[in-house]
C-alpha cells in the first residue's frame with residue numbers, strides 16, 4: 052500500500068474512532084507500520100494536536116523509529132514513543148491505537164483491569180486486559196510499562212490515562228479498540244448489578260490457546 056493510501060486509511064480510521072466516541076478533539080493517536088525503506092523502519096502516525104475533525108490525510112506523518120519525520124510537515128503525536136516501542140517489541144503488530152475512551156479510562160483511573168468475562172474478549176484480545184504501571188504521558192517509562200503489561204495480548208489499560216490497542220492491521224486494531232471500550236462498559240455496568248461472573252478457567256485456557264494459534268504465538272509462555 053502506498054504512503055498516500057495509508058494516510059487516507061488512517062484519516063478514515065480517525066473519523067470512525069471519533070464517531071464511535073473512542074477519541075475526541077486531538078486526544079489519542081493512530082499509527083500503521085510501513086514496509087522499511089532503504090533499510091529504515093518506518094511508521095505512519097497522526098500528528099500532534101490536530102483535532103480529528105480537521106485532520107487531512109496529508110497531515111499524517113511518516114517517521115522512522117527515532118521519531119525523525121521522513122515525510123510530511125508537523126510534529127508526530129506525543130505518544131509516538133509508545134507506538135514505536137510496541138512495534139519494536141512485537142513483530143506481529145501492524146497498527147496501534149491509543150485512546151482515551153470513557154469507560155476504559157474510568158477503569159484505568161481506578162487501577163482495575165478487565166478480567167476474562169466473555170468468549171469474544173478472550174479470543175480477540177488474548178485474555179484479561181491488565182493495567183500497566185504508571186508512566187508520565189509521552190515518556191519511555193509509559194511505553195515500557197505498557198508493552199510489559201501487554202505481553203502477547205492485544206490491549207492494555209494505561210494507569211490514570213487511557214487504553215492502548217494493537218492489531219495485525221488497521222481494521223483489526225479498530226475492532227480491538229472498540230471491543231476494549233465495550234468490555235470496559237460491560238464490566239462497569241455488570242458490577243452495578245452485583246459481582247460479575249468470570250468465565251470458567253478451563254474455557255479461558257482453551258480460548259487463549261486458540262488466540263495464540265491464530266496469531267502464531269507459542270502455546271505457552
Ligand SMILES: [Zn+2]
Nearest residue numbers: 079149212213
Ligand atoms: Zn493519551
